[in-house]
Amino acid sequence: MAAHSKAETLLSDCMVVAGCHTQAQVITKHLDILLHLCVDGISKEDWTAQGSLPMRVLRWLVTQVTLPNLGGDKLGRLLKAVFPLVEDLNDSTQLVGMHMLRHIVFNVTATELRWYGVVLAMLAVGSDLQPYDDCFLRVLNDASLCSDVHLRRIYLVRLRSAIERMGAPHSLHLVRYLQPLLKVLLASFESVNADLLIDALQTLETTVRGAWPRIPAHSEEIVVGVFRVVAFCEMFDGTPPHAPSVDIKQTLLDTCAKVLQLVRDLDQARTDEMINKISAECRPLDRFCAQIVTQEKR
Numbered sequence: 114m115a116a117h118s119k120a121e122t123l124l125s126d127c128m129v130v131a132g133c134h135t136q137a138q139v140i141t142k143h144l145d146i147l148l149h150l151c152v153d154g155i156s157k158e159d160w161t162a163q164g165s166l167p168m169r170v171l172r173w174l175v176t177q178v179t180l181p182n183l184g185g186d187k188l189g190r191l192l193k194a195v196f197p198l199v200e201d202l203n204d205s206t207q208l209v210g211m212h213m214l215r216h217i218v219f220n221v222t223a224t225e226l227r228w229y230g231v232v233l234a235m236l237a238v239g240s241d242l243q244p245y246d247d248c249f250l251r252v253l254n255d256a257s258l259c260s261d262v263h264l265r266r267i268y269l270v271r272l273r274s275a276i277e278r279m280g281a282p283h284s285l286h287l288v289r290y291l292q293p294l295l296k297v298l299l300a301s302f303e304s305v306n307a308d309l310l311i312d313a314l315q316t317l318e319t320t321v322r323g324a325w326p327r328i329p330a331h332s333e334e335i336v337v338g339v340f341r342v343v344a345f346c347e348m349f350d351g352t353p354p355h356a357p358s359v360d361i362k363q364t365l366l367d368t369c370a371k372v373l374q375l376v377r378d379l380d381q382a383r384t385d386e387m388i389n390k391i392s393a394e395c396r397p398l399d400r401f402c403a404q405i406v407t408q409e410k411r
Contacts, residue, residue: 280323299338329380
């Protein structure tokens, strides 16, 4: 309580010095500096930690500022700080992120949201997503532990309807589960079963489309995972039943190219850098890499 009283006194002094009548006016006037102090120079792990003080300080600061003072350049910086919180697996961290995100959405214009491209301004009005919260993580956990290829394929295919329902353009709820979902999908690329690889790639494509605002943060691991499948097609010299047929091989490569192009559309510089590096270090994949980087963005 003593610390709280001293803080209130300091804020009152700041109001006098700044010539403001309320705490909100002081915070609004110096939001750029305060945002820099809260966010810059802190690692993602420290920022999203359950007991993170900067995260909670920023929440308090942001909720003091109203329309139109959250727009402009500040909006992009705020969203960059908020989305890792929303995506975190810890409920208390997600709650802080969602609290800030809700306040931001209600205190900026739809035009500004569309301009920054990280929040969908127009979302389809959906039904209650609680049923997905009740079972989605359990299904992902079961899928990750499943060693039977046929059963794992069923999991991957059946996940798509939930991914589509929780993802864009209907909702951004999918980002809450993006990390464990990608873990399950990318682990499937270690298999040599072509049918499983196709199912995993198609589900990954659905995931990229549904969670596109957060895909750039995961572009590196997605590119590496997809290129495991490309290497399987281009370099694997096994014999049937593990070696894919010509048609299956082409289907795999086409689906890989489609996923990589989606990621490239969202994060072209980093994706092209990785593809060019793979091309230089692994000549058997050179032709496939060239086909990807020479495509025009859609």
